[in-house]
Amino acid sequence: MTEKNRAGWDAGRFIRTLAYFEAIPGWSWLKQILPGVADKPENYLSGGKQVGVILVAGATGGVGKRVVQRLLERGYQVRSLVRDKDKASSILGDVETYVGDITQPETLTPEMMANVRAVICCTAVRVQPVGGDTPGREKYNQGVKFYQPEIVGDTPERVEYLGVKNLVQAAAQYWQQNPSGEKIVFDFSQPTPQLQQIWGAVDDVVMGGVSQSEIRFVEGTALFTGNVSTANSGGFASVRTKNFTSPLDLSGYEGVTLRVRGDGKRYKFFLRTESSWDGMAYSYSFDTVANEWITVRIPFNQLTAVFRAKTISDAPAIDTSKIRSLQLMLSKFEYNGELNPQFSPGGFVLQVESISAYGSAKPQFLLVSSAGVTRPNRPGINLEEEPPAVRLNDQLGGILTWKWRGEEAVRESGVPYTIIRPCALTEEPGIQPLVFDQGDNIKGKVSRDSIAELCVRVVEQPQDGNLTFEVKADPNYGAFAANWQNLLARLKRD
Template identity: 45%
Template sequence: MAPRNSTSWDAGRFLKTLAYFDVIPFFSCLQRLFKGQPQHPINSPTGAKRMGVVLVAGATSALGQQVVQRLLAQGYQVRSLVPDLQRGQAMGTQADLLVANLTQTETLTPEALGNIDAIVYYSAAVPSASTNASYSTASLSTQNLVQAAAPVLSQPGETTFFDFTYPSTSLKELWGAVDDVVMGGVSQSEVHLSDSSALFVGNVSTANSGGFASIRTRNFSSAIALGNYQGIKLRVKGDGNRYKFLLRTEEKWDGVAYSHSFDTVSDQWMDIEIPFSALVPVFRAKTVPNDGPIDPNRICSCQFMLSKFEYDGALNPQFTPGPFQLEIASVKAYGGPTLPQFVLLSVATSLQLQSDSTSLSQDEERVRSSGIPHTIIRLYQSTKLTGDRSQETVNPKDIAELCVQVLAQPEACNRTFEKAVN
């Protein structure tokens, strides 16, 4: 029998795809062994209650390091703001490092900060655990940080799934191509990380009865719980094609996915909101209504796709074979509770302690007046407590744990907590 056409199927690329996504565990292990890749990319989403990047300012202080460690332990993606690279590396942490000076606004650009979801800021001068030096910050630093963060913080009620405006190697290692080569086709795609976005690019062909190209994440290290959110928001720039966005709630390679199609306009940035209720359960582009609605508390992976098919044999009305490009800036969950986005660890002044007044420090005033949902944790030295303030004291580990807890509590928004430290 003669071949269907002159375009040959690439068996090597087929095996490479299956190995990349752990469909063939033995080959996957060999790839990681020879390439030195970790089993799970360190920046892959986890089961943390908040998925976006948390910036820790004052991270080289003893308390700041405790905060970083607790956030990482809870599965958060962390970016540590440090005064210089040497001190940042001396911390020996898996957190990303941002070298910046809080007194110099030119170092706090939107490009440097990236698309962060929350900030934990220790405004006091605290001796460093590693160098016995102090990382001194002043009220001006708080003002600069608030002003720089306001334009880049996620909107209240949103949390970041993927932020491609702040690319990393581990983020690229999480995504891979799944094209119609797995069905005998010859389409090809890949993902490139630029300075400000991810590019899903390639060539989609209908040869060999094919007609789709996609990029997909490996399974997350643990399922993401998004039950408190209404849906997914995409920030994309397309080429006029109709694409699909898919979520999966099981770790099967070839299982049911929940899909939504969206149209793009050539060279125009768009915000696409996809309610969870609008996602359609599909298996190989055929709807499976008996599977019911998606369980947003079990998100295991996600995928972008360009396909000649819509659903149940219908053709994609906006499909054009050939070269394509979809630029992706971010993937977020929207419609959730408003959570604290600026946690200020503030140390009470001697004047406040002596007067027992409710006057605010300049740091606290600037955070309160910013309009950013916040939590203030006001710290006192236990030996200086006056009046009716509690004599119960907590250690730095407890303070760090409190910072992590308030980030996930809507009830902590715009509130001030007083804690005595020993």
């Protein structure tokens, strides 16, 4: 850079830009020792939270509360379906709640299902030892010591069958009426403080230029505006998100839509899968119509891999499950030295109302049922060798029979589903190695921690067919992480 050029260059703004995006070498170390620069959780956005809601029914139960916890740890947006909001608050903390009752279908409204992409149903009747689950009976919860059980509260027919049927019908109706699968990634109509803190300007000052831009949130939109200059060999202005604390997962979608109003200029949109400051990105150029709102549709298979403004011919296709950041840019360059045909230096304005994912991502309904549901009254069954739930099915109001009816309601609903049938649930801590089976013959036990983790893993997978299977723990089978996906792949679809 010549002395003449350097005179117009704002070195302070260059440093502030790098600091805002934590791109200064050694920044991770510096922020630990400098006052006022430590991480602020509200300034970081978890990618997983942005695309679709996961509804957890039975969210205050033994499995449900663990499912909620694991989803939140992974950055998902969770909505808990509960009957008692105060109880939910005491157990789950600050989680979005919807007050409803699966046994009362009129409470399962479209509002409950709004933007829901998956339902995890962990509801169950309450079973406890006769005389109550009193202190000193911890071994009962470990599946070790047996106490005569009884049903408390609603009947198995109302909860395990009618309630599950009501819930899956509510989900089916919502998904049928919202078939496009479009999910909001960023909604600028109601910007939160967190949203305002994640976007920042990245202009050609980082290359020695003097262009300036900003993003402001006005009139229910994000306003990307500024002045772009070709001085000092510059010529671009942009706004970009900080890296998401967990990647934005858009797997299963076909692309992204932008709802924008521009000034007739051609802009670029970038997705980045690398957390590095100046790495490869996937780009798409789009033209705007002056002062008119338009919807820009950006298919993932039409993105161009670039490093700065040069295309990368041998780059892999974008991994849409690992989106680290988003960026909007106005540049005098198109690609490989070619000029942007719609570019002119000076002021510019681009309003953005929303950024959404669109495509064929299928919704999922996951039901936590029980092993043994087909065994009561099954020919050839020796009840003396069966778990207590099978032996005491009639005494417990037909609990397994009604669970089976609930499964059938899910299968008949027409929604994509997975039905998990755990063996005896225990409070043993930790995630265990698992064994999967089909045909409803295995016996054993498994921790609620393990089932909660399995629920989250299953709902994260693309849905390629309806599935029912049983599961138990087996300490001799290897680590959970090493076997669960292979086990799923071997199962037969319903």
